[in-house]
Amino acid sequence: MTVVDDRPATEVGSPRRRKEDARLIVGRTRWTDNLTLPGMLHLAMVRSPYAHARITSVDADAARQAPNVVAVLTGEDVKDIQGGLPCAWPITPDQKAPTHPSIAVDRVAFAGEIVAVVIARSPGEARDAAELVDVEYDELPAALELKAAAADQTLAHPDLGTNTSAVWTFDSGAAGTGGDVEAAISAARDGGIVIEREYRQQRLIPAFMEPRSFVCDPTGEQLTIWSSTQVPHFVRIFTAAVLGIPESKIRVIAPDVGGGFGGKLQFTPEEVITVLAARHTGKPCKYTETRSESLVSAHHGRDQWQKLTLAATADGHVTGLKVELLADMGAYLGLVTPGVPILGAFMFNAIYTFPAYHFTCRNVFTNKTWTDAYRGAGRPEATYAIERLMDELAVEVGVDPLEIRERNWIRHEQFPFTSVCGLEYDSGNYEAATARAKELFGYDDLRAEQARRRASNDPVQLGIGVSTFTEMCGLAPSRVLGSLSYAAGGWEAASVRMLPTGKVEVVTGTSPHGQGHETAWSQIVADRLGVPFEDVEVLHGDTQVAHKGLDTYGSRSLVVGAEAVIRAADKVIEKARVVAAHLLEASVEDIDFANGSFTVRGTDSAQAMAEVVWAAFSAHNLPDGFEPNLDSEATFDPVSFSFPHGTHLCAMEVDTETGQTTMRKYVAVDDIGTIVNPLIVHGQVHGGIVQGVAQALWEEAVYDDAGTLVSGSLVDYTIPSSADTISLTVDQTTSPSTTNTLGTKGVGEAGAIASTPAVVNAIVDAVRHLGVNDIRMPCTPERVWTAIRGASGSGGPSTAAAASHLGAGAPNHDPDSGAATQGGAQ
């Protein structure tokens, strides 16, 4: 094995440049929309402009006559073959759910729902013809506002008789994992502290940069589906289940995928329709959504009301926490829609030693785009609530917010620690991360500056926000998922194939879309097998190559997926050891393996891995009965979650005259266990933090009173640009996880989980002396200004009828754009 000189001692831990990049950066890529197949047809969707309506007629004759239109399919045409879209997570046995057609048949339940599809020879012709489909609707009253919907004022699905889909409860007293919350609250009401708050998790849109695109080719023996998805394996299973096609006749490929953040963790109507269209026409069909379609029809995220009651002793030791959630499902239950709030249920107690805890969530239907996983899924909501509350508690007690956390957190010597939810936290060191963060932040100096600004009544005030978070990641032990009624398991599969020339193919069941698995998995395998990093090829995202897998989401790929890779590699070594022993004429027990070489203990005879691989390939000289094959597979089912944590500190400046906020400083010190590639980790942390900051400051999916998505374009759904972000200071402390070989914990969601409360805490801290104790997200200049003015304390609703005298149908920068023209019928 030749080892180049500047090679790192171990690949794991080195900031390898990503293998994926060269291709992506020069634009030589295989995005689904780039694919063109012979005779390919193109789809355009006709979407409902109404939030809730009965479809009285669909007249597609004019569209069928339009140039180069091949077919138009309506709900009526496909109602017997389209099946219903699946929800994989019925959280309670009595959960209510409407059937979820891909093409609405007689009723639409949100603006943007598909009512017909036009199939034409070019995308432009399909789109033009879609305008000609004449759909008549009888408008029905729409359930829009979450609280009103929870009170069943208007029914989103009249047939269900209620808007409540399910109510899910966890109670530490009942579960035997902790005390009784009500007792803790009544005790605290007498001489202790009770904090009651209601927070809003606004509706967000994942807004991945690559609009979704699907291609289905029906011309081979197998149906081949290309999908810009995070979950090709799910797409395969559900295409089979929903359309009744044998799974073995379906191949799903996720080629280059341009971001997901949970937004592509879905089995979509558009996927089903593309398959239906391809089977109907017998031709390859492609559908690529526009940005406005993406914003209105790809699932949304968050959208909860959180009612919180925290009980504590007078000196700030928390004695109980009660959480009552309303979660907006939107119009339907997607793949894991109902489970998203449940993923947060075990995280409200966060890093703290709360003795009593109660959680209830009511899942509610409305006539809006359905919600589902978005970066963090459940855990950002939980972290936001508890970290906001801990700041409030600090104020009540009159101590620094870091001090109040320290009084309540799990001390490092207490690990492994069983939380009030019964989860075992394997490792962590909150003291270390916090100390490091304080130091990098210059905490005391900033506090001093804050005091000066307050004293001088500076129009620009300074606030400091704290967020000490943990998350459960590495979804997930299959048994745990089973106990939560989730349909699938949480294992991951991998195989390692030794090619005769010494190159290595690693097949992983994870399906990256920006996370750099090709690089990280190569590093891990290079170390394991002692082969050069460049010699490892990572294959993924094609069910014909990686036939077994559960894909990428929930910060699971490294802690679950890479563990499977390691175990498969170890099996290769064990097989090769037998061959090496045979070649070296030694007994297997005496063979050591290190740096890609097998040696006989106590001698200098050795066989390189490459030689062993060749011997296995040629099979001329193998031990009797040895199957000439070193390739190995492994499937890893984690026994526990992993619990990364960190301390994030944020300083925000608030202009009290305009409400404008400016980020001054942000420090994140995360403990994510062993780091495989610092470059990739930094990227994940940065990107995650900025997404979380965006929730705090800019992003919100806003509906008007008619149920139209007003923020239906990137003009109005304001994701941050480079000018809105500052340089973040990112560092790590490390307490390796004890639940996997490398000690890794998962990092994909950490930033997004931690940063939102840090920012809002900082803004509230900046203006708390003016009588503000909450500002509803996103903390836009207007909301901050309004809060300071004391109008409502939390900013009003941000919808209002668009300006009538400003006219309709105007270009993108008019106040009324983004509404009917873009969110409605296409």
Added chain:
Amino acid sequence: MAELSVTVNGMPLPLDGVAPSVSLLDALRAQGLTGAKEGCAEGECGACSVLVARPAADGGSQWVAVNACLPPALSYAGQEIVTAEGLGSPGDLHPVQAELAHRGGSQCGYCTPGFVCSMAAEYYRPDRAGLEGTEASGVGNDHQDHHNHHDRHDDGPNGFDEHALSGNLCRCTGYRPIMDAAHALGRPAADDPFAARRAQAAPEPVPAHVSVAGYEYVRPETLAEALDLLAAHPDAVPVAGSTDLGVVTNLAMYRPQMLVAIDRLPELRTLRATDERIEIGAAVTLSEAESWLAGRVPLLDALFPQFASRLIRNAATFGGNLGTASPIGDGAPALLALDATLTLASTEGTREVALSDYFTGYRQTVRRPGELIATISVPVAQPGMVAFHKIAKRRYDDISSVAVAYAIDIEGGVVTRARIGLGGVAATPLRALATEAALTGSAWTEAEVDRVAEVLAGEGTPLGDHRASEAYRRAMLGTSLRKLYAEHAPATTGAAR
């Protein structure tokens, strides 16, 4: 008609049969050049950014990045374009691409080719000042914490102007690694072909008259020809930078019978300064105007960075901005404050109209059918105190809730002349006449400013919408004047805000 084509990465890409509604982006992608992508089709995301060779002041050319999703492909006939694929290849990355790879500037990679083009344009900007001695892109010179709040200047240490990336969105990286890459860029090497290309003139777009399926696209050679077409075809629509028209074409399926390209008409591309007036051709892009003006009109200098993004400004024109007559456009308030005059041209001849008389109602103006804005001019004498306040959610590239442009003269502590232009407070851009009157003759003191701020807060008839409520818009009008005072208080001693 001769064959039309555009040169892409050194090869001709035929444009025959391409309809006027087909964007440059779609034409590129149809030919398998899939590096540029559609992220929004409305100029917001920059995933479609490509480089085009445009004339430089010295007679050579410069590489300019533009959004490919907005202009008709036909408007690029005869021109020269480079995409991310043309800059480098996986085995031979362009210095900008290498730097992005080195810094972790790409995750999912969807946005990356767009960033590459925007960055490359800045990399090749001839007047980019920078650290001397930073030779050919030095992968490895690390640069920490450049833009924290206190030195939030927009130029990196290597002269990289961060505005170059203001029109590119990335959802994965959080931008830090991209900015690190930008700040680490050195100078182009001596044998860099794209740098060398700048010495030759940029190709001029070729005149064209194309008809596809009944829709016509015409690029006339002279203003007279253009005016004749507009007079003869009442349905004809002039197109300049297409940053506005492109959006309605893509999203609202706007399909005019005839498009008349006016972006390269020499008569509309004048830049002239006489003793009295500074004149900007209606078809000059905002970026061209910015660099030619070189600070001569400080209020416009305050406007430019707040107007859309660099990518948009590289195509957008003042003619188009006033042509749309949007009530929330940013050009009008600034030009109103500057007492701008428009020259309108038609087959009947030309006439001058004061901008303050131009707007008549929501998206309505005194401009007659067949008439074009030919030039915009402002007096040479510049007001003593100028500012452009744009209230929006994001720092750049956002829509104004309210825009206020100030041009104020103060003598001996007394306001002698005030012009204030407003956007976003009525159906048209407005002069704040009551405020101007209240201010003129008043002392420039905190008390007086407080009084006049109330007048300003009462101007116009702002409406509430999902971007901002009426109350907030009004309050921000008043606050804006107080901020102006804080920035320009007489004998400022403390920290001005």
